[in-house]
Amino acid sequence: xxxxxxxxxxxxxRSDPRIFLITxxxxxxxxxxxxxxxxxxxxxxxxxxxxxxxxxxGMAMNGRVVFCYSIGNFSTLRCLEQIRNDACYHEANVKxxxxxxxxxxxxxxxxxxxxxxxxxxxxxxxxxxxxxxxxWEAREATKALAATPGTCYLRLDKSPAPATARAxxxxxxxxxxxxxxxxxxxxxxxxxxLGPALEAADSLVEQGxxxxxxxxxxxxxxxxxxxxxxxxxxxxxxxxxxxxxHGGLGSLVAEVCMDAGVKPNVFRRIGLRAxxxxxxxxxxYLRREYGMDAKAIAKAVAELVSAGSPHAPRPxxxxxxxxxxx
Amino acid sequence: MEQNAATNLxxxxxxxxxxxxxxxxxxxxxxxxxxxxSSHVGSVLSMADIVAVLYGGILRVDPSNPEKIDRDRFxxxxxxxxxxxxxxxxxxxxxxxxxxxxxxxxxxxxxxxxSHRGVPGVELSTGSLGHGLSVGAGxxxxxxxxxxxxxxxxxxxxxECDEGSTWxxxxxxxxxxxxxxxxxxxxxxxxxxxxxxxxxxxxxxxDKWKAFGWSVAEVDGHDHNSLYAHFSAIPRVTGKPSCFIAxxxxxxxxxxxxxxxxxxxxxPRGSEYDEALNELNSDT
Numbered sequence: 262x263x264x265x266x267x268x269x270x271x272x273x274x275r276s277d278p279r280i281f282l283i284t285x286x287x288x289x290x291x292x293x294x295x296x297x298x299x300x301x302x303x304x305x306x307x308x309x310x311x312x313x314x315x316x317x318x319g320m321a322m323n324g325r326v327v328f329c330y331s332i333g334n335f336s337t338l339r340c341l342e343q344i345r346n347d348a349c350y351h352e353a354n355v356k357x358x359x360x361x362x363x364x365x366x367x368x369x370x371x372x373x374x375x376x377x378x379x380x381x382x383x384x385x386x387x388x389x390x391x392x393x394x395x396x397w398e399a400r401e402a403t404k405a406l407a408a409t410p411g412t413c414y415l416r417l418d419k420s421p422a423p424a425t426a427r428a429x430x431x432x433x434x435x436x437x438x439x440x441x442x443x444x445x446x447x448x449x450x451x452x453x454x455l456g457p458a459l460e461a462a463d464s465l466v467e468q469g470x471x472x473x474x475x476x477x478x479x480x481x482x483x484x485x486x487x488x489x490x491x492x493x494x495x496x497x498x499x500x501x502x503x504x505x506x507h508g509g510l511g512s513l514v515a516e517v518c519m520d521a522g523v524k525p526n527v528f529r530r531i532g533l534r535a536x537x538x539x540x541x542x543x544x545x546y547l548r549r550e551y552g553m554d555a556k557a558i559a560k561a562v563a564e565l566v567s568a569g570s571p572h573a574p575r576p577x578x579x580x581x582x583x584x585x586x587x
Numbered sequence: 588m589e590q591n592a593a594t595n596l597x598x599x600x601x602x603x604x605x606x607x608x609x610x611x612x613x614x615x616x617x618x619x620x621x622x623x624x625s626s627h628v629g630s631v632l633s634m635a636d637i638v639a640v641l642y643g644g645i646l647r648v649d650p651s652n653p654e655k656i657d658r659d660r661f662x663x664x665x666x667x668x669x670x671x672x673x674x675x676x677x678x679x680x681x682x683x684x685x686x687x688x689x690x691x692x693x694x695x696x697x698x699x700x701x702s703h704r705g706v707p708g709v710e711l712s713t714g715s716l717g718h719g720l721s722v723g724a725g726x727x728x729x730x731x732x733x734x735x736x737x738x739x740x741x742x743x744x745x746x747e748c749d750e751g752s753t754w755x756x757x758x759x760x761x762x763x764x765x766x767x768x769x770x771x772x773x774x775x776x777x778x779x780x781x782x783x784x785x786x787x788x789x790x791x792x793x794d795k796w797k798a799f800g801w802s803v804a805e806v807d808g809h810d811h812n813s814l815y816a817h818f819s820a821i822p823r824v825t826g827k828p829s830c831f832i833a834x835x836x837x838x839x840x841x842x843x844x845x846x847x848x849x850x851x852x853x854x855p856r857g858s859e860y861d862e863a864l865n866e867l868n869s870d871t
Contacts (some may be wrong), residue, residue: 307758316759
């Protein structure tokens with residue numbers, strides 16, 4: 262995703278001199294082309310994330326659109342107060358970019374696991390949050406955030422889902438995408454873990470279970486309507502996030518439902534429950550270890566459908582099997 | 588650096604008016620902290636002369652057009668002394684001095700720590716220390732790229748130099764030769780709980796800034812003529828950011844507040860309030 266982000270940003274930078282990229286000394290080989298092509302729109306500030314966000318705010322106040330690039334934990338946690346007080350409070354055009362959402366850098370250890378960033382960023386006022394699930398969403402989100410006034414957070418993943426875009430599809434910040442239709446359960450996923458969610462939906466067809474799968478690529482503003490429709494139209498909701506279950510996508514969906522007084526028949530949050538992961542491993546390994554891979558998602562859905570079936574409003578919708586609809 | 592429209596933004600007042608402005612800032616600060624039940628009055632009094640010289644004769648800003656693109660930027664990084672900036676801005680014509688009565692009041696936009704929302708002339712909201720120099724450096728860096736001939740002035744507290752982020756910005760500014768960036772440290776030698784020297788020694792302070800690549804001058808932070816002369820000669824060295832370590836007295840101008848840790852947090856009330864104003868009034 263990061264390569265697509267950089268390619269898209271390069272396209273933007275070519276036509277818009279306001280576009281600026283700051284890195285805090287990360288992006289070996291990834292940012293070289295950008296740096297070479299846009300020497301006046303690129304800066305490596307060294308290993309100094311607090312300074313990066315402060316600088317970006319000052320430059321944004323002079324009219325620039327400043328993307329700040331680092332690994333998930335560094336670009337969010339290390340400089341959280343600068344993001345809050347400097348960027349967000351001043352509604353500065355600062356775009357915080359995290360490469361390595363979730364367990365993208367799984368083998369590197371907990372210092373590099375970005376597993377609380379969404380809850381934390383979500384709490385900040387004046388913050389737009391995009392979490393693309395596939396390469397197309399990564400490019401579209403980059404474009405959309407560049408055009409969105411104010412402070413934004415872009416969380417990129419090392420393992421994107423397979424391509425999900427339909428021909429001529431238009432991407433909107435704040436509008437969830439229904440990737441496939443189904444009635445038994447709605448799987449709502451954010452980020453690259455959309456891939457395992459789709460895989461789970463595929464595997465469940467054999468058991469006669471159909472899933473609606475939603476890519477919730479924007480966490481803020483949140484598409485509450487898509488959630489409430491899923492409550493009304495399908496047998497329940499399962500949220501899938503490569504992130505702590507505390508305060509992230511699952512919490513958000515639960516809040517939306519409670520606020521609206523609309524209860525899904527069955528509900529489960531799939532995400533990180535273990536706290537810190539002191540064991541390491543590839544992203545795929547850690548997803549499996551913490552019950553977030555396709556198999557675990559499918560198992561959870563099957564259990565819920567079986568448990569919820571006496572009460573669930575069974576299929577209300579006529580759907581074309583498996584195909585994507587709007 | 589090429590000359591441009593910035594030179595049309597002449598200082599509003601002649602330098603001699605700064606003494607009067609400083610006194611007004613001090614009186615406002617005592618009144619505002621009394622009315623608002625707030626404090627940091629000692630911190631305002633220590634920087635009042637620096638702020639008065641800047642707004643009185645150095646900053647190229649225009650109260651009738653506070654967003655003008657090539658204006659000088661002033662950042663109060665020691666945001667706890669917000670009362671002093673509100674007073675300076677009001678007295679410089681950015682908004683009515685009547686608004687100052689609402690400092691820290693219920694529903695007011697004038698917070699104890701300086702905030703820009705609804706307050707013309709405030710460039711950056713601060714209050715958490717160690718933020719201002721980075722933002723100022725970003726402004727200065729942006730101006731260099733845009734070939735805008737303006738300066739970013741950042742006023743820091745001495746205690747604020749405990750913050751590592753201040754030094755991140757200091758490294759950046761010299762590396763990128765930001766000679767349009769000015770750091771002024773209000774070195775009143777007292778921080779929240781105790782003297783700086785007992786809390787976390789900054790000395791040799793000037794040497795630290797020099798080692799970080801800045802051109803440094805130690806100045807008397809209460810001597811208007813000296814401050815005016817120094818601030819008129821920026822950059823001190825072409826290609827280097829300028830740092831002024833301004834030796835000041837915390838609580839300057841009110842005898843019983845001077846050099847006192849107590850008056851970092853104490854609110855002037857009752858006879859102390861009257862006495863403070865009397866002292867300042869007799870200064871005219």
